[in-house]
Structures are given as structure tokens and as C-alpha cells.
Amino acid sequence: MKTGTVTAATLLALVLLAPAASIAEPYLAVRTGYKCMVCHVNPTGGGKRTEFGSSYSQTAMAAERLDLMTGQTAAAGSEPESWTGKLNDRFAFGADLRATSQYVAVPHDTDTFAFKPSAQAYLEVKPIVDRLTIYLDERVSPGAATNRETYAVLWFANKSAYLKAGRMFVPFGLRIEDDTAFIRQATSTSFNSFDDGVEGGLELGPWSVNVSVTNGQGGGNEINRGKLFSSLFSYVQPAWRAGLSASTNFNGAADHRMQSVFAGLRTGRISWLASGIYSTEDGTKTGRLKQWATLVEGNYEAAKGHNLKLTYEYYDPNADVKEDQRERYSAVWEYMPFQFTQFRLGARKSNGIPQNNAQNATELFLQWHAFF
């Protein structure tokens, strides 16, 4: 079989079979002191891992390493090979599968228990190594396939700046994995929210600056001349980081503005994250809508391969309305027994206004996350 045929068959298999969901965990960046672009192809994080990021997950995150050819525990002192999805210098694949079983109890309603698979497949092509990359991120489950990102990114020679064009996640705030977090929901910046446009970035020492101009239609057809302008500024040190984000989306009828501050801090075995978001949206039926959302999270590395994540979130869906605030507590244990495999066991308790049952749900979940 020709190499090209093998490549095409492999890609097809990935697209059709790979179950996945993107992993983006800013706490890992805080723990390691790295910028997002060190471990992810996307300079602002999420999606396919770089060769280094994949190697890091195999060597530093897993409780033990298996010999990838025999499936047996690698002998002490040996250095088993890594596999990063890299076919050659120009082609690399990646995938994330999250098979989740979820139990949700809603007061005064029927409890539900569901299996919820999700999957992403990634393709990275480098016509000019280290300079020009064409990247594809396709959600292949659940439901019909959806393109989340397709862009070309051109890096300057010393990797201090880049220009990106196509479909992308807009740079804004902390890109945490949990799409249901208030700071993601309230800002419509989850992994279900992408847009078409251009992005530029500077990577100067500890500084990162990312700015984008996109249609502001969430990947849908453009219907006006308005554009979404978004920016992300961050300063990264080995033990801490801080950043700011701002965006404005003027689409004729409404101007939606968002501001975010975020920070990360490593204290021993605990990596902390904090983020606060304030947004205003004009043109709603009650005039200007003002919202707040915050997140505070601690990640305790109990042992190699084990992470305990405790999170508190707060959300004020309308700052002009009293007694409508919501909050959510989460506890998630993440266990990575060996390469490419992570199990997550979690509980979330939401508290909201008592007359809304769904805002007071309790959720338990067990997730198998397979990735490369």
C-alpha cells in the first residue's frame, strides 16, 4: 500500500472512529509554567497537542508508563518510546475521546442517567516546517460532524509573531476544558463557539498578545458589517501568571462587550486558577444587560497521575436584578494510570433560585478520556 493511501486511510479512520473532546487545562500550564503554545498547536490553547505536549503527557502526567509495543509496564530504568501522532515532519494527527456517564438529579423532577460520548479529530499539516501550518479540528461526535477550527497560521522566523486566518476559537479569557462553567457559558466562548476571521499574535518572552477580528456570528452566515474584536494579554512566569481580555461585538442591533481578568498561581502541589468576567449587552428587551461570572479553582497533585480539582463558581445573570445569582461547586478527581488514558470522577452541585429546579441540580459523572 502506498504511503499516501495509508495516510488517507488513517485520516479517514480518525475522522470516523476517533471519539474525543478537546482538552485544554490551564491548570497544567500553571503547574508547568509553560505558555499554552508550548503544548498546543493553537497558540491560545486547546485542541491538538504539540509533539512536546504529547510527550509531556506521556512522560510527566501518567502514573506509570507502558511499553507501547507490548502493553506491559516498562521496566525500571528503561525509556520506552513515545508516540505523538506524528507521521513525519509535515503531517501529524491527534484525537480526543470523552466517554461520559452522567447522573443528574433535579429537585422535583425525574433523575436522569445518560451516556454521552464526544470526540474530536485533529490534523496538522506543515507545508513549511515551523513556519506555515494548516490545521483542522473536527468534532465527529455527538451528532453530525462539525468543523470547529480550520485555519492557516504563518509564524515569523523566530516564532515571536504569527498571523492566523480561517475558522477559530476566539482568544478570550481562560480556555478551560469545562464548557459548562459559568465563565464559559456567560461569554459564549466555549468549545462550541467558534468564528470566522483573522487573528494575530505576539510571543515576546513572558508576554503574549493575541488579537482577532471575526464575523461575530459564531461561525454562521454574516448578516451585517459589524465585527467581533477580541483580545487576550497574558504575562507568564514559572510560578504564576496573569492576564486580561476584552472584546466587543457590534452587530447593528446590539453591542456586546466583555472584559476578563484571570490569574494562575502555583503553591507547592496546588495550582490555582481564578477568573472574573464582566459583560454588558445592549439592545436586550430590558435595555442594557450586565452580567458577572467568576471562577476559583484549586488543583492538588496528590501523586503522579492523580489530580484533585475543587472549583467554586459564581454567576450573576443580571446585575440589575436582585436575588437571581447562581453558584456551583465542583469536585473532580482525575486519574491518569498510563499514557493516553485519563479517568475523571466528579460531582457538581449547583445552587440557584429555588423556583428554578434546573438551577439546583446535582450531577455525578464518570468519564474516560482517551487522547493522543
Place this chain on the structure above:
Amino acid sequence: MREAIAIATLALAACGAGSGEGLDQNGQPTGLQPTLASIQDNVFTVTCAVPGCHGGTGAQQGLRLDPGFSAGNLINVPSPRDPNLIRVVPGDPDASFLIQKLQGTQTLGDRMPDGGPYLTTAQVNVIRQWIQGGAPTQ
């Protein structure tokens, strides 16, 4: 020590959920709607039409806001202190003196309710909606 501070910060961050008082299932205020009847019940009667202010026969500036009197004293009625200031201009909340007085953007007299507490932006926006919709009396 730093971890203790961080944990304490996390604990202090817990703000609590809203009680839901006065809200519907979707978290929207149940009381105030953009109708004269609702504004009367939730704003004029409880906040404005009190003795010594805009209640009873001796209402300030002749602006009696008791039930049954509000529409006749507001809609297309000029202020006695400046006939150019129309209290409610149907369809134009920005030109309505009532809105200016509630928002604190008035050029004559004090912001209302006198001395506060003032209406929230959401409440004022509902009254603006009512005026924008033509200030219907039904």
C-alpha cells in the same frame, strides 16, 4: 502559608445563590411589567403616591400618582415649572421628563424618588419600555 491564604480566599469567594424573591422561574422580576397597571402597582403606588409627595390632593407639582390619576397627570402633560418639559411623551422615553427624573438626568429639580433609594436600571428600563410602546393606559 501561601496555600492557607489561597484556601481562605476560595472560602471567602463563596457568595451564595440568590433567594429568588420577587422573581419568576427564569429569574426575571415578577412584579414590574411594561404596562401602566403594573407600573402603578409596583412603582407609583408603593414609592411615589405617599403623603407629602405625589399622593393625595396635595401632591407635589400637582402630580398625583394614586391609582386612577397617573395617566391623566403624566401622559402629554407639561411640568408646571417648565411647559417645555413633558412628563411622558408617548414613544419617546428620552424626551419624557419622568424618565429624566428617574434616571437623574433632569435639568430641573431633584432626582426622584426624592432622597432615594432610586429605581434600579432594570425598573427604569421597564418604564421606558412602556413609554416606547406608546404609553398605553390599558
